[in-house]
Amino acid sequence: MLTNIEPKPPLLVLVGPTAVGKTQLSLTLAEQYKCEIISGDSMQVYRGMDIGTAKVSMEERARVPHHMIDIHDPSDAFSVAEFQERVRDLIPQINNRGHLPFIVGGTGLYVESVCYNYQFSEANSDEQLRQELDTYAIEHGDQALHDMLREVDPASADRLHPNDRRRIIRAIEVFRVTGTKLSEQLAGQKKESPYNLCIVGLTMDRALLYKRIEERVDEMMQQGLLDEVKRLLAEGYDPYSVAMQGLGYKEMVGHLQGEYSLEGAIELLKRDTRRFAKRQLSWFRHMKDIHWVDVTEITNFSAHLANINDIITGKIVQ
Known part of the structure; x- marks a missing residue:
């Protein structure tokens, strides 16, 4: 008996470590395939935090519609569950406009949660424990809290920066409440996508990537990163909030x-x-379905673009 099976909606994804060159390629690809870009970056959601997050410029946003940028004040908490919910709503809206949804970013868990429809639950929460852990971090420091996580869930500790207090607390909470590691729960998620998925990953020689990172930091300082942080503090934002613990902000604070x-x-x-960047690459190396493109030869943009075009046309029929 024949049945009508609805085709999966297409979803294009571009991932890679910071400073690898995602922005330039994403804009070119988006114009070529009539895409709307969804930022897959956990920090670009915050208003007024532009330089330290390497946010796309207004001119670049004028070229291609962008989503999930400037949707929260730095005082607001933002979670992977909210990201997933918002993006799941965005994808059909973009498809209905006749455009291709295109996630671009380097926050691995956020991107993967959408690609494979992870199930998140706040059922196993303990507000009192969260407060106790937060107090412990204030009294003993974020590194001590991170060390506590490493004792019970080394894989999550490897994934999370010691400054990422909120997510470290959540990982410890999951272990204390459920008796199982958050890393094991994530590994146990079904890796079946509800989308016709095409994931392209950018990589390059490690020494070159590190050189580009250092140049980007120098450029951020020239653009006024320190003044940006001074302004945020003057506006009253807590220097110990989740947003202000992000790369670039914590160091300037x-x-x-x-x-x-x-x-x-x-x-x-x-x-x-x-x-x-090393942690990003480690995360993406464990993701399935990624088609890797080495962009070490940075002057060979047209060749990289042709390579990616071959991957996209082989996976997504427009």
Whole structure:
């Protein structure tokens, strides 16, 4: 007996570590395939945090519609569950406009949660435990909290930066309440996509990537990252909030609070960003369905674009 099976809606995804060159390629691809870009970055959701998040410019947003940018104040918490819910609503809206939804970003869990429709639940929550852990971090430092997580869930500790207090608390909470590791719960999610999925991953020589990261940090400082952080603090945002613990912001706050010199803050930011890129690559290496493109030869843009076009036309029929 024949049945009518609805075709899966198409979804294009571009991932890779910070500074690998996602933005330039994404804009070209978006114009070529009539895409609307969905930012897959957990920090670009915050208004007024533009330089440190390497947010696309207004001119670039004028070229291609962008979503999931500037949707929260820095005082607001933002979670993977909210990201997933919002993007799941966006994808059919974009398809209905005759455009191709295109997720671009480097926050692995956020991107993967949409690609494979992860199931998130707040049923196993303990508000009192969260408050106790938060107090522990304030009294003993974020590194001590991160060390606590490493004792019970090393894989989650490897994935999360010591500054990411909210997510570290959540990972410890999951273990304390359920008795199972958050990393094991994530690994146990069904990797079946509700979309006709095409994921392209960008990679490059590690030494070149690190050089590009250091150049990007220098460029952010020239663009006024320190002044951006001063403005956010002057507007009353908590220097210990989740948003202000992001890369670039925590280091500048530390300098402004006298913890280290500006030169020391810049070197710390470069080091932390290199480590972040390493964690990004590790996460993406464990994702399935990624078609990798090596973009080490950065002057060979047309060749990289042709390679990606071959991948897209082989996966998504327009």
